[in-house]
Amino acid sequence: MNLIQNMNVENKKVILRCDLNVTIKNGQILSDEKIIASLETINYLLNKNAKVIIMSHLGRVETEADKKDNSLLKVHSKLFELLPDGTGVYWSPFTRGSELESLIAEMKPGEVLLMENTRFEDINGKKESKNDSELAKYWASLGDIFINDAFGMTHRRHASNNGIAKYLPNGIGFLIQKEINGLEPVINPEHPFVVIMSGAKVADKIDLMANILKKCDYLLLGGGIAHTFNALKYNMGKSLVSEESLDEVKKLLQMYPDKIIMPTDGINETEEIKPIDALDDQDNILDIGPETIKNYAKYINLAKTIFLNGAAGVYEDDRFASGTKSILELCAKAPAKTILGGGDALASAEKYNIKDLYFMSTGGGATLDYIGSGKLNCLE
Ligand code: ADP
Numbered sequence: 001m002n003l004i005q006n007m008n009v010e011n012k013k014v015i016l017r018c019d020l021n022v023t024i025k026n027g028q029i030l031s032d033e034k035i036i037a038s039l040e041t042i043n044y045l046l047n048k049n050a051k052v053i054i055m056s057h058l059g060r061v062e063t064e065a066d067k068k069d070n071s072l073l074k075v076h077s078k079l080f081e082l083l084p085d086g087t088g089v090y091w092s093p094f095t096r097g098s099e100l101e102s103l104i105a106e107m108k109p110g111e112v113l114l115m116e117n118t119r120f121e122d123i124n125g126k127k128e129s130k131n132d133s134e135l136a137k138y139w140a141s142l143g144d145i146f147i148n149d150a151f152g153m154t155h156r157r158h159a160s161n162n163g164i165a166k167y168l169p170n171g172i173g174f175l176i177q178k179e180i181n182g183l184e185p186v187i188n189p190e191h192p193f194v195v196i197m198s199g200a201k202v203a204d205k206i207d208l209m210a211n212i213l214k215k216c217d218y219l220l221l222g223g224g225i226a227h228t229f230n231a232l233k234y235n236m237g238k239s240l241v242s243e244e245s246l247d248e249v250k251k252l253l254q255m256y257p258d259k260i261i262m263p264t265d266g267i268n269e270t271e272e273i274k275p276i277d278a279l280d281d282q283d284n285i286l287d288i289g290p291e292t293i294k295n296y297a298k299y300i301n302l303a304k305t306i307f308l309n310g311a312a313g314v315y316e317d318d319r320f321a322s323g324t325k326s327i328l329e330l331c332a333k334a335p336a337k338t339i340l341g342g343g344d345a346l347a348s349a350e351k352y353n354i355k356d357l358y359f360m361s362t363g364g365g366a367t368l369d370y371i372g373s374g375k376l377n378c379l380e
């Protein structure tokens with residue numbers, strides 16, 4: 001794996017794969033964090049007088065009609081705003097063809113071109129998402145060097161990451177490097193290694209749980225995930241239980257009876273504290289309770305490494321946010337290196353202004369996949 005800083009990019013046409021997959025609502029970019037996270041590598045290349053051809057996906061594009069809401073044009077304006085004054089930042093509404101090629105031919109060293117959403121190539125036969133080799137070869141033909149810095153897509157092998165790399169000298173940018181370094185303590189953990197996993201659906205995370213249970217000393221559960229484990233023993237009332245995952249959950253519990261730690265109390269819909277072994281048919285548990293938090297604090301304080309994913313309760317509603325907030329605060333105070341990953345984990349940390357963690361990963365699915373497998377699929 002080559003690092004961008006060890007490659008000769010000077011005056012080269014560099015194809016840079018970024019993750020500029022921002023959320024756009026009513027024509028507005030909700031958060032420009034992904035764009036900001038990409039700037040270090042872009043600026044480095046500009047300082048090296050490279051011609052920087054940026055590619056990214058945005059949302060899902062299955063039909064012609066999807067194009068309108070998934071154009072990178074808004075991102076182009078934002079990029080123009082964020083790059084140093086006077087930088088030439090071109091826009092290509094085309095993902096292939098003579099117009100795109102002549103725009104690139106006109107670029108001068110130290111200029112940028114943002115190409116329209118790579119997934120526009122998904123309309124006829126999912127060429128981008130299915131890693132079509134003709135498309136990858138074509139995109140590769142537009143540059144001299146390929147740099148991948150789209151950490152959020154590293155779990156996928158698409159034409160614009162895995163594909164292009166097959167046809168050009170290639171390396172990884174600073175964002176991917178930062179993620180690999182930040183996540184290192186979870187890949188090679190110091191023990192005791194405590195994992196705290198919560199969230200809504202077990203099915204999304206069961207493979208990750210199986211992988212991580214091989215490595216961790218304790219897995220503390222919260223959210224709907226915990227309900228499905230507790231449902232093997234207790235009546236969970238109206239709480240969110242994934243019936244289809246009960247068999248797999250049972251297997252995990254049989255394999256690791258001492259590692260898996262479950263909530264013993266919770267907060268129901270009417271904000272009552274309820275012991276998990278005494279729920280009524282009407283109870284819908286939406287947060288972990290105080291006894292559970294106290295118990296989890298013991299594990300958090302003895303850990304050397306913590307990985308935190310998901311939200312222990314429905315933190316979007318302040319009435320059910322105290323579990324999520326307490327766990328975050330306990331981790332921030334604990335002596336362990338705490339690594340946080342996952343979309344809602346990150347959003348909840350932002351909501352409660354938690355900053356004192358060892359590392360907060362920017363990836364959602366990509367982070368979880370990497371932690372489970374120890375591999376970045378797109379680089380394989
Ligand atoms: P991440 O994005 O960090 O991987 P998830 O998306 O798996 O996390 O989980 C977060 C979601 O889980 C939140 O939207 C939260 O409201 C929901 N959640 C947490 N606890 C519960 C619960 N007890 N019942 C239903 N949903 C829950």
Ligand code: MG
Pocket residue numbers: 342343344
């Ligand atoms: Mg989520």
